[in-house]
Amino acid sequence: MTTTTPRSGGPAPGLAPEPDYGTPAVRGEATAGVTVDGRHVQVPPGTSVMRAAREAGIEIPKLCATDRLAAFGSCRLCVVEVDGAKGVPASCTTPCVDGMVVRTDTEQVRQVRHGVMELYLSDHPADCAGCARGSCEMQDLARRTGVAQVRYGLVDTPTATHVDGGAARDVSNPYFDYDPQACIVCSRCVRACADIQGTFALTVQGRGFDARIAPGPTDFLGSECVSCGACVQACPTDALVEKSVVQLGMPTRAVDTTCAYCGVGCSFRAEVQGSGPETRVVRMMPSKAGGANEGHSCVKGRFAYGYANHPDRQMHPMVRDSIDQEWRVVSWEEAVTRVADGFRAVQAEHGVGSIGGISSSRCTNEEVYVVQKMVRAAFGNNNIDTCARVCHSPTGYGLSQTFGTSAGTQDFASVDETDVMLLIGANPTDAHPVFGSRMKRRLRQGAQIIIADPRRIDLVRTPHVEAAHHLPLLPGSNVAFINAMAHTIVSEGLHDEQFLRERCEDVEDYLQFIVREENSPETTAEATGIPPEQLRAAARLFAAAPNGSIYYGLGVTEHSQGSTMVMGLANLAMVTGNIGRPGVGVNPLRGQNNVQGSCDMGSFPHELPGYRHVGLDDVRDIYESLWHVTISPQPGLRIPNMFDAAIGGTFKGVFVHGEDIAQSDPNLHHVRQALTSMDLVVVQDLFLNETAKYAHVFLPGSSFLEKDGTFTNAERRLNRVRPVMPSLVGKDEWQIVCDIATAMGYPMHYESAAQIMDEIAATTPTFAGVSFARLDEEGSMQWPVNDKAPHGTPTMHVDGFVRGKGRLVPTVYVPTTETTNRRYPLVLTTGRILTQYNVGAQTRRTANSTWHPEDVLEMHPADAQMRGISTGDRVELSSRVGVTTLTALVSDRMQPGVVYTTFHHPVSGTNVITTENSDWATNCPEYKVTAVQVAVANAGRADLAARAGTDTVDPVAGVADAEVARR
Amino acid sequence: MSLQGGFEVDSEARMHEPPEIRLGGDVARAFAHYPPERAAHEIATHLRKFWEPRMRAAVVARVAQGDSRVDPLLAEAVRRYLAGDIDSGEIAEPSGG
Known part of the structure; x- marks a missing residue:
């Protein structure tokens, strides 16, 4: 390899990777002036010489360094000369001080690098497939360090390498391979697994020539590895490589977009080959510039995109007269006409309110907006709901009642400044893995965590993380638990009186309520199952934290007292003064990629976009004058109400957009009964899902790889979704919705998704400053985005609550009626x-x-x-x-x-x-x-x-x- | 009335209750800790703000029929709702979920 010219060295045009500064950024003022090869640069003191050089435009060769990991100083390739210092220090581990003069390209430096590189190459396979492909950095580095020959003899027999001939390629993981022969033991993968992912699945085994990385005493599949792919991304050689890269070769084009899985909303660079409908995804690379993920990913976002071209994917509209018939493929025109005429016929017979729609939390804001507009303007009612109904609707109610907006209060980066986290009803390492990794990193730095969960989730005890308290509360006792926490804090005088006095209302009533004996840890213990002393200790720990933060998930909301519990969490945050600055707050971990956005976009039957009640005349005015229709001031049916009304015979038609209610909603017997009671069920999805079994019209959908729009994640961050290929079904989903509305006699027309966002911005104050152009400029923005916050709002309620004063609500514990007995114990x-x-x-x-x-x-x-x-x-x-x-x-x-x-x-x-x-x-x-x-x-x-x-x-x-x- | 307010609930019986009685009972229990006046007011406001008209009509009809399964507090709230005795200003607050 040392004598061949690169066949595909370097990235393809337009595919340059994000710049790697070699070591992480150092916070602080740029007070250190450094001269690198005659160029002057100002950096915060403590910044590595390597990073300073890169900022000055000089790239120092490196193997073990990357800016996503703390410097390691092992490869010795990055050596430099520093005036007044002895020898050639590694630039990655040498901090800048003011006045430093650095030379990166002297004869001495070149000689050292040359020798080091020769040694690396003597261990590197001459026929490295990665070097040929461009996925291995070794050849490029050899060229840059001027190594044309290796004195020690090239690797032509496996036994000559530091890896023994028996070390076979590990292909057990379905997404990536490990080839020990290509490993140079730089430890980047080991450190990525530890520092970024926090799983500690990898280790260096053996010493000297025998050293190699290993996923413990097993193969990758059988190991603790969670397949986040951080190691693959970190590997500078071809030792860890995506199977897709091996199979397809290197990508030729890249598109920045957003993951379509959970509410973390990771930014990705989709690296692809080909163009148009023939586009193939080679790999998904998490973006370091992504505000939510900062370069990390999980097994779903990075690897599980193959469903988009799975053979089950439906590509054509289909209709049938009754659900026991076979599907018949039809044109878009016929399908749209069938839907429009069918809905109008239902309304003619059963009334305006007899149909409705369910918008999808997997779809873009723009798609959701047009679906609710279709329901309100074309259907003529407010029977629009979204799957947030079955996950975070109590967050909307609870946080609105207490803070004045259903928004989560922080950005994800806030966790880096927290001292004590209270985690309840959420399992981030499974359900929000990239944020889970961020939590673990903060916990390894010394923050503490209190976990209230019936089950011993991973975060209770995982490598280098141990919860201060695991409170295994009984399901259904959340409100009793949170009251006991607040009771302990208030009755022991640990609450933040100043915060309550200055920023909250209804304080006295609440304090009187919470100190009542019924809320004490001792009295509630029967309901919660938590030993009182343990609960008191946890409450004291939370109250004492300079920054205490609350993170929660569906284990809070999906209860008969879900909304009460959300208010209980808000109360606790106010009582301890933990609102309005980084490191604190009430943080709902949202389930789906765009569940935040679908709620923001007016998918609730009682609210227009921006959480404004349909009963408010001035809000309806905005839409009525723009849409030229009359909007009903009465709330519509929620999803469960739709089912009840269907069974009751007054709800006869539904448009289900990208949601599988016949699998995801409770008491499926009841759901099926409702669906079979309807005259027209229209399902739009990628696949013939369970709900499609009960549908009369099936409309094929587009995958996120085909969409243009925005998703809003759990931290209110609007991220752009950009198409890597056109819709494979011939029509964008927002276009189909517009076509249906138009065919129903209400013309809806947009030139592009961008134009839909412009309408959202024009009508919704919290989105006033949002446009695709502004998002492309900023990368992402967290709403509210308006004149007061043109770049968005990472932290809510800084100086005052959205509703003015924070409202404390007495949260009386009402046990669920779903009780155990001898039959169901x-x-x-x-x-x-x-x-x-x-x-x-x-x-x-x-x-x-x-x-x-x-x-x-x-x-x-x-x-x-x-x-x-x-x-x-x-x-x-x-x-x-x-x-x-x-x-x-x-x-x-x-x-x-x-x-x-x-x-x-x-x-x-x-x-x-x-x-x-x-x-x-x-x-x-x-x-x-x-x-x-x-x-x-x-x-x-x-x-x-x-x-x-x-x-x-x-x-x-x-x-x-x-x-x-x-x- | 217990601390939890409303009826002592039988899970088996609940399953056979019409939705407006079951869901209305849930709302009533959530506000039962307030003094009766306030509780009825809160419940009535909640129904007005979040319940679709045909659900409200259904619960109104149950109360009119004197259905014994209707939570007494819910019945009182429905009477207030019918009397128009609700502060409609309250819906000006962002309402969430």
Whole structure:
């Protein structure tokens, strides 16, 4: 290789990687003036010489350094001369001081680098596929250091390398390979796994020539590795390489876009080959410039994009007269006419309010906006809801009541400044993995965490992280728990009186309520199951924190008192003065990529965009004059109300946009009954999902790789979604919605998605300063974006609350009516797992199913033993509303009396079991509490497969018999 | 009336209740800790702000029928709602979910 010219050295045009400054940025004022090769540069003191040089435009060769990792100083390639200093120090570990003079290209430096590079090359395979391809940096570095020959003899036999001939390529991971022979033991992967991901799955084994990296005593698939890909990205050689790169070669084009999985909203550079509909994604590279992820990713975002061209993807509109008929492929025109005429016919017979729409939290803001506009303007009612109904609607209610807006209060970076986190009802390392890594990094730096969760989630104890307190509260007792926390703080005088006096209202009533005996840790212990002393210790720790922050997820909202609990969290933040600066706040971890945005865009039946009630005349005026229609001042039906009304015979038609209500919503028997009661069910999705079984019209959708628009993540950050290819179904989703509205007699027309955003900005004060052009300029912005905050608002409620004063609300604990009894003695609670996403429509169609091929029922050994159940047994799970069969996983992560499962696979039908019980304020289903019984099952798997239906994909060949998920 | 307000609830019976009685009962229990006047007012405001008209009509009809399953507090709130005795200014507040 040293004698050949690069065949594809260097990146393709337009595909330059983001600049790598070699070491992380140092905060502070740029007071150190440094001269590098005659160029002057000002940097904050402590900045590495390597970084300063890069800022001056000089790239020092490096192997073990990257700006995503702390300097390591091992490869010795980056040596420089510093005036007045001895020898040739490594530039990555040498900090700048004012007046320093550095030379990076002297004869001495060149000689050292040459020698070092020769040694590296003597260990590098002469026929490195990566060097030929351009995915290995070695050849480029050899050229830059002027190494044309290697004195030690090239690697022509495997035994001559530091890796022994027996070290085979590890191809066990479905997404990347590890080739020990290409490894130069720079440790970048080991450090990436530790410092960025925080999993510590990799290590350097052996010494000297025997040294190599290893994922513990096993292969990658069997290891602790979570396939985030940080190691692959960090590897400077071809030792760790994406299988897609090996298979397809290097990308030729790149498009900056946003992940379509969870609410973290990671920025990615989609690296692709080809153009137009023939475009193929080679890999997804997380962007360092991404405000949410800063260069990190998880296994879903980086690797699980293959569903977009899965054979199951539907490419044509289809219709049928009744749901027992076969689908018939039709033109877009016919499909649109059928939908429009069908909805109008339903309305003619059953009234204006007999139809409605469900917008998708997976779609863009622009798509969601036009769907709600279609419902309000063309349908003529407010029967629009979104899947936030079943996840974070209580966040909207609770935070609005207390703070005046449903916005989460912080950005993700805020966690870097927190001292104590209270984590409740969320499992970030599985459900929000990139933010989970950020939490772990902060915890390794010394912050503490209190975890309230019925289950021992990973963050309770994971390498170099241990929770200060794990409070295993009983499902359904959240409000009792949060009251006990506040009770302890107030009754022990640990609250922030000044904050309460200056910034809050209804303070006295609340303080009188919270100190009542009923809220004490001692009294609530019966409900929560938490030893009072442990709860008091946790409360004291939280109160004492200079910066205390609250992070929560659906374990807070999906309860009969979800909204009350959100207000309880807001109360706690106010009582401790933890609002309005970095490091604190109430932080909802949103589920779907655009659940924040879909709520912002007016997808709730009682609210126009920007959370403004439909009953407000001045708000309706804005839209009525722009849209030239009359908008109903009455709230519409929520999703569960739609089902009730359908069964009641007054709701007869629904447009379901990118949501699978027949899998994701509770009491599926009830949902199916509702769907079969309707005259016209229209489903738009990538796949024939469960809901499509009940549909009369199916409209194919576009994947996120085909969309132009924006997603808004959990920190209110608007990120651009840019198409890497045109819609493969011939029409953009917003266009289809406009066509339906137009065919219904309400003309809706936009030239582009950008124009839709312009209308959003013109009508919604919190988005006043948003446009695609501004987002392209800024990268991303957090709403509110307006004259007062032209670059967006990372931290809310800084000087005052949105509603003026923060309002303390007495949060009385009302136990759920879903109670256990002799027939149903256990409580089922639900959650997510790392590799699968929600109903699994996307991830089940990728190799992610390697890790989680089915939903399993986790139960405590005591509960299992008394029922004669062992791990791997098929068990029958029954509740008051239904029964299903799952595979058991006996695990002491559970507490006795509580069982747990996920809802990623339709075959397991978790939501056959869950009930219609819901949050009192928002009807968000009580997914987290269902009284159940578990028994060994007699039914075989074949029977279940038959029951499963069309959306059961055989995930990946060869994994059907895989062991149950590891956790 | 217990601390939790409203009825002592039987989960089995609840499953067979019409939605407006079940959901209305949930709302009533959430506000039952306030003095009766205030509670009825809060419940009525909530129904007005968040319930679609046909759900309100349904609960109104249940109360008119004297359905024994209707939470007494909910019934009182419905009477106030019918009397128009609700501070409509409250919907000016951002309402969330």
